[in-house]
Amino acid sequence: MVKLLFPITALLFGIALLLLGTGLLNTLLALRGAGEGFTDQILGLLGSAYFVGFILGTLLGPRLIRRMGHIRAFAFFAAATAACVLLHVLMVNPWVWIALRVLTGFMLVGIYTVIESWLNSQAPQEHRARVFSSYMAVNLMSLAVAQQFLHLDSPMTFTLFALAAVLMCLAVMPLAATRLPQPVIGETARLPLRTLWLAAPVACAGSLLSGLAMGGFWGLGAVYAGRMGMSAGDIAWFISLVILAGALLQWPMGMLSDRVDRRLALAIIAAIATFGGLMMAILGPYGHWLLVAAAVFGGGSFAVYPSVVAHMMDHLHQEEVLPGNAALLMLHGGGAAVGPALAGWFMGWWAPQALPLFFMLMFGISAVHAWQHWRKGKDQIVESAAHYVPMVRTSPAVLEMMLDEEHAPHPETPSRTDD
Template structure:
């Protein structure tokens, strides 16, 4: 493990610091927006702006990296991202916040692309499965850790915005310290939507509904927790519990899906996520049960997108994995862009508990659709079944790190060689 981590520790440190800073800012904006009196629907549009910027940034990353290189691109975008973090507290206007979220999303996706393409370039084929797993573990730990900074100060203070900017700036120091050669970066091809639908319609719909629900969680989860009476500490704990649930359940569920029909596993996970979301609403006044339901919801909801990717890979030839995965990622991103805005409108009209109801509705629609497809085609015959890989939504560059062979096989091969 250490032999794998040491050569890429600078890249992992950079992404960890970046995610802690940006993750803190994401939660902080929901809390500060509430204090400033922004409506739930307005906050929903502001949070949707981030995912719209994420989509725009994917088209800007390649030209920028090819023009000035990986390190300069990272420093360039990190500087802007840190500035955007501070500008939120200097200009307390919802429309300026909306613009800042769009620009933040565009900058961050370019930063993620720099790290992920660099990791991919530094990873040998026999190690890429384990490196991808390490990268995803660092991602989830950083996002959970980010919430704990809410204990430092009130959202009305300048302190937390400054901490976010400092962490983003520190991410530059780690990557500029590295002496690794910069990789050659190429654009990720896309697969036509019609072909994707023909190959794996369940994967496509899972990406849509997962995007809607996860976008709503990242954008409105902290706002919901505050609306139901949690203080800053409780909000941090709630968000962390959902993320921790996602980290705990992905691997065992993924291993199970490798040996069974993924559509059945997907239907079960989405139905259980819907139940857990309703339990979150029902137990919102009972902290222990509320957090337990949050862990369960996170475990199921975070599982949906990676199992959709694995289901799609089951139906693709090797050369089609990257374009197919890139298109699925785009569909997930479109759903994530609409999720906060839709959830915000519902919360404005029906109250805070509309958010878990929105989660439940998205997950139940996915479960129903998957069951319908299961009844149409009861058993899938797969010649080259893929392997589940735990992940969160990322950039197309990271898809190239996904293993072609099971990680266990890599480990066995390495053991045989050592003998």
């Protein structure tokens, strides 16, 4: 494993530093915005603006990377992101912040594309699953650890913003020094959403609803915890627990997803996330019990998107999987762009508990929809059953790493419909 990862250490170290900065920034902006008196609706728009930028970057970022090259593109994106971080402190205005969040989302998906296309080119075909797993572990651990920087100072000071900017600048150094050959980013074929819906309606609905819920969590989770009376340090543990529980429970959730009908598994996983949302709504006023609810919610919610990806792969031919994954990613991103604004409106109109109830509603609909399709009969898998792969939503470039010899559908692999 060491020999496998050593050549790509610079890539993994660079993305870890960057995610430490961006993971801190996402929570920091929610807390600072709340401290500045921004309404829940405005805070929701901040979360939505980030994912709008993410979608734009998915569409336009590869063109910039092809034009500049990977190292220069990474430096460009990282420098722009660090500048956006500092501008948040210099111009404390909600509409300026919304514009900065769009830019940040655009730049970050460009960075993801640089790293992931580079990993694709460097990982041996037979070991891509291990590289993919290591990359996802770095993603989740960096995001979880980043929250703990909130213990260092108040969100109302300059210190944490400066720290986030410094981490993003440091992320450039490992990649600028690397000798790895730069890959070429190819064009990804497209699959119409209508075709994807007809092939895998459960996956499409689950992806959209998961995007709505998780967009709301990333944009407003820290705000909700603050409204429940948590200190900045407790909020750090709240967000970290959701991420860590989501990371640790993806493996047992994956075993469930691969051993029973995928639609039933998705219904169960989404139901766990629904129950976690209900627990958060009920236990919110009870201090540290909210941390228990956060762990339950994270354990279910982070496994929904990988489950819908696996279900989608069950229903597409091998040549359709990559464009299908890209379409599913855009559908999830569209939900994530709408979710924070919608959840913020509900929070401002009613109460902070509207956020976990929003989670409960989105995942509850997903669970019921999957369960209803499961009741109709056996799942008709196109070629062979795919494998659940623990993952978080990043850029379309990462999807190629899923299609190695272990995880790509093979004709000789028995289908669950044959049982």
